Amino acid sequence: MGFTDAIKSVLSNYANFSGRAARSEYWWWVLALFIIHIIAAFIDEFVIIPALGVELAANSGGQPLSMIVSLALLLPNIAVAVRRLHDGDRSGWWILLGFVPIIGFLVLLFWYVQRGTVGDNRFGPDPL
Numbered sequence: 537m538g539f540t541d542a543i544k545s546v547l548s549n550y551a552n553f554s555g556r557a558a559r560s561e562y563w564w565w566v567l568a569l570f571i572i573h574i575i576a577a578f579i580d581e582f583v584i585i586p587a588l589g590v591e592l593a594a595n596s597g598g599q600p601l602s603m604i605v606s607l608a609l610l611l612p613n614i615a616v617a618v619r620r621l622h623d624g625d626r627s628g629w630w631i632l633l634g635f636v637p638i639i640g641f642l643v644l645l646f647w648y649v650q651r652g653t654v655g656d657n658r659f660g661p662d663p664l
Contacts, residue, residue, distance in 0.1 A: 537558060537560040537561050538560075541561075541564075542560060542562075543568050545557075546565045546616045549619070550615065551612070551615055553614075553618045554622075554659070554660070555663075556620075556622045556659050556662070557616050557620045557663060559623075559651065559652065562616055562619075562620040569609060573605065577602050580600065580602050584601055614631065620652075622657075623663065624647055624652050624653060630644070
């Protein structure tokens with residue numbers, strides 16, 4: 537799966553927590569999310585904050601576009617992470633492990649980089 541195919545797949549499954557997501561889909565989405573956040577931060581810093589004024593930006597947190605983008609992409613981000621866990625034949629509830637400081641993040645990262653179950657599993661067919 538390529539970059540644009542992965543983005544289309546994640547956004548078309550905006551709130552779909554069932555099924556499986558291949559490694560390529562998940563990691564292309566992570567890259568797209570990183571690029572989107574850099575662009576939003578750039579627009580905040582050089583367009584929106586100067587238009588609002590320094591005092592207003594300092595009092596309100598200063599990155600309104602970045603916050604809106606983060607909120608808009610939160611649900612598809614969680615959904616693709618859950619589907620990625622499903623690919624390894626793990627329940628999506630394991631995503632809550634991310635709330636455990638450091639160790640939870642490392643365990644989830646390990647699971648996200650592993651190859652998924654070959655063939656069908658209880659969450660559906662192999663996404664290839």
